[in-house]
Amino acid sequence: MHEILILIIILAVVFDVANGWHDCANAIATVVSTKVLSPTSAVVLAAGMNILGAFLSTAVAKTVGTGIVDPKAVTDMVIVSALLSAILWNIMTILVGLPVSSSHALFGGIAGAAMAYGGTGILNVDGIIKILTSLLISPVFGIVFGYLFMKLILRLFGRLSPGAVSKYFGRLQIISSSFMAFGHGSNDAQKAMGIITMALVSGGVLKSVDVPKWVILICAVAMGFGTLFGGWKIIKTLGHKMLKLEPIHGFAAETASTGIIIAASHWGLPVSTTHVVSTAILGVGATKRLSAVRWGIAGKIVLAWVLTLPVCIVMAWGIQTLLVRYHLG
Numbered sequence: 595m596h597e598i599l600i601l602i603i604i605l606a607v608v609f610d611v612a613n614g615w616h617d618c619a620n621a622i623a624t625v626v627s628t629k630v631l632s633p634t635s636a637v638v639l640a641a642g643m644n645i646l647g648a649f650l651s652t653a654v655a656k657t658v659g660t661g662i663v664d665p666k667a668v669t670d671m672v673i674v675s676a677l678l679s680a681i682l683w684n685i686m687t688i689l690v691g692l693p694v695s696s697s698h699a700l701f702g703g704i705a706g707a708a709m710a711y712g713g714t715g716i717l718n719v720d721g722i723i724k725i726l727t728s729l730l731i732s733p734v735f736g737i738v739f740g741y742l743f744m745k746l747i748l749r750l751f752g753r754l755s756p757g758a759v760s761k762y763f764g765r766l767q768i769i770s771s772s773f774m775a776f777g778h779g780s781n782d783a784q785k786a787m788g789i790i791t792m793a794l795v796s797g798g799v800l801k802s803v804d805v806p807k808w809v810i811l812i813c814a815v816a817m818g819f820g821t822l823f824g825g826w827k828i829i830k831t832l833g834h835k836m837l838k839l840e841p842i843h844g845f846a847a848e849t850a851s852t853g854i855i856i857a858a859s860h861w862g863l864p865v866s867t868t869h870v871v872s873t874a875i876l877g878v879g880a881t882k883r884l885s886a887v888r889w890g891i892a893g894k895i896v897l898a899w900v901l902t903l904p905v906c907i908v909m910a911w912g913i914q915t916l917l918v919r920y921h922l923g
Contacts, residue, residue: 602674606789611820613782614820615684616696616820625848640771645815646779650776650856652805658789664718668716670797671711675910676706677703679707683699694868694902696868711914729869736850736873744878748881766841777867788803846878851867
């Protein structure tokens with residue numbers, strides 16, 4: 595296998611580790627903040643379920659592999675540039691505790707590097723519209739489903755004593771957190787699978803974007819490994835700063851999010867698990883009262899979301915341009 599392909603695989607694995615590290619909060623922020631599970635137990639559980647979820651399907655990987663650019667129309671260094679920009683953005687936002695979208699970072703990186711290499715004509719407009727539509731609509735589903743599901747729970751169980759509610763939903767939250775981690779693995783691990791498969795097609799190793807079993811395995815393990823690091827600053831942002839959560843709220847947010855993410859994985863739609871979980875928490879919080887949500891923190895998160903695509907496009911463009919200038923791209 596060509597050396598550059600090995601580099602791409604290594605970078606894709608690093609991206610998956612960073613993704614698991616960054617997005618660990620999506621699955622366990624609520625279960626840790628409500629003290630249903632200890633942080634250690636929560637990350638071990640999330641890591642295992644992330645690995646299992648990665649084996650659910652490869653529909654999202656195929657969308658990523660062909661949806662933004664034709665893999666035969668790009669160079670290996672375009673893929674390297676895209677991965678480097680996404681990894682850098684993930685690490686920067688982990689360090690400041692902002693739950694941004696690893697998906698947006700990756701897609702922005704691919705688009706920016708591809709345009710630096712071959713201009714806007716190299717982009718697959720129909721595929722990009724499909725991907726962006728799913729990324730933009732999923733947060734709307736998150737806040738609506740979170741709100742409606744929480745309302746339904748309150749109608750069914752609102753007459754129970756607070757102690758009974760915390761007891762029963764604390765147990766249920768372990769299940770919902772597990773499925774949330776499973777859903778995260780089913781969608782996010784496939785993005786690195788799609789990148790590696792794109793590189794294998796670009797390098798002539800594969801003839802079509804069919805994800806090999808070994809690619810599924812290494813991406814699943816990388817995602818699980820990254821999850822073990824936790825993402826404590828982001829967990830604090832989602833689980834404490836944005837809204838004061840109780841087990842019933844955590845269960846509602848996780849269950850609503852899981853339904854959206856697994857449905858998206860089934861249809862091959864790459865959504866941002868970060869956006870879905872964050873907006874589901876907002877929807878759940880809005881059932882208490884709008885003032886229960888700390889909108890200042892939510893505003894900073896939204897600003898980081900808005901910046902992710904353009905920043906990663908520019909970073910990837912710059913990296914690809916430097917590689918070409920020094921005859922590496």
